[in-house]
Amino acid sequence: MTDHNSAAVDEGVNGGPAAPRDPVDKRSSFYLMYESIVEATARPDGRFSQEVYLEGRQFIDRVMFTSGVTDESIVQLLTNCSGFRKLVHSIGISVKTSDDDHGSVWFALENWGRTRKYETGTKLRVPVRADGSESVLVLEEQEWSMDDDVPGKMAIEFDRQGALGTVSIVLYLNDGYEVQAIEPEDPVDYDSEAYRALLAKSLLSSGNNYRLKAAIEKAKRGEDVTIAYIGGSITQGAGAKPIHTESYAYRSYLQFKQMFGRNGGDHIHLIKAGVGGTPSELGIVRYDRDVLRDGAVKPDIVIIEFAVNDAGDETNGVCYESLALNILAADNRPAVILLFSVFMNDWNLQDRLAPVGTHYGLPMVSIKDAVVEQFRLRKGEGGVMSKRQFFYDIYHPTNAGHRLMADCLAYLFAETDQAHPAEADIVIDKQPVIGNDFVGTRLLDRSNCEGIATIVPGSFTGIDTDLQMVEMDDHPYATPQFPNNWMHTGESGNESFRMTIRSKRLLLAYKDSGRSDFGSAEIWVDGVHVRDADPHEVNWTHCSAVILYNEPIAREHTVDILMTSGQGDRKFTILGFGYVE
Template sequence: MTDKPIKQGPSAPHDPVEQRSGFFVMFESIIEATARPDGRFSQEIYLEGQRLADKAKFTGGVTDEEMLALLRRSSGFRQLVHSIGIAVEMHEQAGASILFTFENWGKTSKYESGTRLSMACPTDGSEMILTLEDYEWSEDDDVPGKFAFEFEQAGALATASVILYLHEGYEAPEPVIEPPVDFKSDAYREMIARSLLSMGNNKRLKAAIAKAKRGEDVTIAYIGGSITQGAGAKPIHTACYAHQSYTMFKQLFGQDGGDYIHLIKAGVGGTPSELGIVRYDRDVLRDGTVEPDVVIVEFAVNDEGDETRGNCYESLVLKALAARNEPAVILLFSVFVNDWNLQDRLSPVGVHYDLPMVSVKDAVVEQFRLTKDEGNVISKRQYFYDIYHPTNAGHAVMADCLRNLFIATDHAAPDQEDIMIAKPPVIGNDFVGMLLLDRSNGKGAAAIEAGSFQEMDADLQMVEMDGDPHGTPQFPNNWMHTAASGIDSFRMTIVCKSLILVFKDSGSSEFGRAEIRVDGQYMKLADPHVNNWTHCNAVLLLHEQQSKAHTVEISMAVGDADKRFTILGFGYVE
């Protein structure tokens, strides 16, 4: 990338930035220093595709379609934007600086051939101006890639605003300063009440509440995608909805602080229930060492990528319900900034088994359409950190929706009979018996010849589990092919009726594609660059009614033998 020092401070006196029209793409957003594999501590704000335009629309109030279209390409960005204003205020340790970087991604090599614009910013809230014409730009620029705020230490928090000042001829709407969310108002309580989609059968949840009141050990587990992981919450491990609602449960029903009430948080960003059921035994049950009393399932905005169209979701719900300690299972339906989720597909599962269901969508979407004078309680700018994830306020709303269910259940008359799960599924139950296979247990479950997939990949998706602020690597017991490891295929023979491959997606040009064959027949091409960021990708290889021996072969695609490819593991049903 091209770097060139820049003048710090406002633009020259003959061109005062305060006379320019501009709009916010970040407004008083909390940012957090997350430890990165390269040793940096940073907050990354991704802008590729529609993301920057959506920030301009929902944060800056921009409705001009021409301006929004210009933000999708680097050339358009430079045509529209004169300079960038950055204001950062550290929550603690005032006086330290933060390095702000705006990365453009390249056409030839996405992460290497674009322009990077950087400047150090004070952390006292004063605005610094980054003027685009002060930089030498690469001719290979393609799209705006990301903003990054680099801190001096992990875990630090700050509040940041970023405003794009425009060239003459472009006008932005006047910024609207909204009053803070009134979490104590009657209107807020009414909004939260709308989230109770179904009380369901309360026998199991009341049993967990009763245990907590008696001072007995209770475990509350959460499984889902990036919202359950805590994305958008700062700090991620305590401000996320999972930790907040767990704390509320302790406050409502625990004795003497409720330290005997335990949290399991198992959200993994960018993954559907298709991966959730593969990792359920490991991440929620902790390989049989934990029996959660309450399991909250949140895949309503992740399951568009579920190839089984709800079969894995219902199977996951049944797997949780069938545990010998009879846990309560709560279905939680989160929402994206475009008011979308998969509640219509997934809620019939809850209806079928008479489960408690909480819909954040039902709570917030209707009031999003109102002005403050008409009764808006929380705006999209206040609720969403980006187009996918909630702010701290949004996570608080989600936690309060669950709290509302906890209280309503506690006050309700008890159901005498338990739910019935031994009945035909509404979508499917073919994956209930899913087991995880990786390098640590593969020899006992299958015959494996690793071939050229001999190495172990340590550069993995990192996830903040439970109450831990630090990332835990996902699927560390993997098999990786490298340029130096040869060309022999990975071969596995396994007796099963369903099989899921989990492989690593990556944005690195060092990774290439692999061809998957099952029983000698070409199945699919696994391309780690379809999603183009380091995370776990689950793909269905087999789904049959009868179990039999199958042979799986994974080999590097033609032209990619000198690339890397990581098999993270497999999920199988015997």
């Protein structure tokens, strides 16, 4: 492995993105990031960084998205390290921090290795200026590992958590390679009639407004109202900088507060519970903990956003409908709004999930309906916001994209406020449109298992503290997910984890990890092998949920979890369970 700090950069001057010096200035180039806002997030190694992953299609997709490069002979060179060095002469990095106290800023590049993925590839880390001038890293001047396989990630590192900066990363090409330069875009006109029409188009359905009207009137009276959001990384705020104040959830909460609050709106409260990379299958397990706060909170409005995460829901919508019904059945009769976000490739699961909203008369807001058609148009021809302006990467919105999402929700709030109230509440006591098997799902973990299940942890006696971290509510800091877990450490023996529980349905939540010291586990129910759990299927630290059984009648079951044969010296973390009594 080559792992070193290098000062081999050519720095610009005078505070703005400097014109690169020879021999770089006459070279063809394209952007990996272009004036993107980044935020320093705390990492397990103690650094504070914004990371850009390049593995697989991510490098190609980002370059095609940011710079419009479609030449197949060019983009294919980005799929491995030898091709990358054949194509790229140097990397230009411009960072402009958001305050006068620039602090220390570093640019890092990591290649994954052939022998040991995260250990044997090149790791470069070089200082860059934070005043907007360009630093240039010339590739031939660096020392490279002979074991380099594929580009892994780049990162901008800061000296403190929460630091903000505007970053451009440009790849200057070797002689013989040329790409077309990108054209600058006009800013979004948020005051235009075209933008207003875009918001109107997002209103897929006003639904039965009985509950949402009631929450709005309650807010107008000055009574406490809580608006909650549950979903994936977009609800967490991914792409928004800073994440805790620019996310669509926080922005739409502020708009609701400004529209309907009294005397400053301190009686309007926020619950934000988005967890990146997770579907409604996990959302229903954590709803009581993350939204209801174990019974301490009764939200008046709940926005559900899983339209781009539920490809990973093995129930194909049953958990989604069950989650909506769980919320709707609460004794305080909260309003439920279905929000359909979208990926850069114009995809979401709206066609699968919208029938749930139609069936129960729920308000529905579609970001896909709002933006996709106009993405194909230029400004002046009906285009309001381009993909480059809306998307931070191929999955997540920019600050502008999060603002648009919040504005779409605010449009629903305003339309509901002006509409006549429905004469009667919605009806949920009817046949489901997809399924309701998981209504009543509760979380079971190390903190609350007593009296619910009998557990003999075996060799799963450790507690994992290296967990997925999520910014909840309006917090700038991250909170670990599922801290009350059971961990097999690799040094604790080879005994199985055994749980005896009476229930009709059971889900397992376990930790995914990109670390090589994690191994897979076998899951047995009543002496029958039902599935394996592989923490490397996704290969980054986050939470996975899988169904262990789904039966119509509750009975006693014994669940055994043990390390796969030959992997007893590796780690595995049981985060918890979701059970239906």
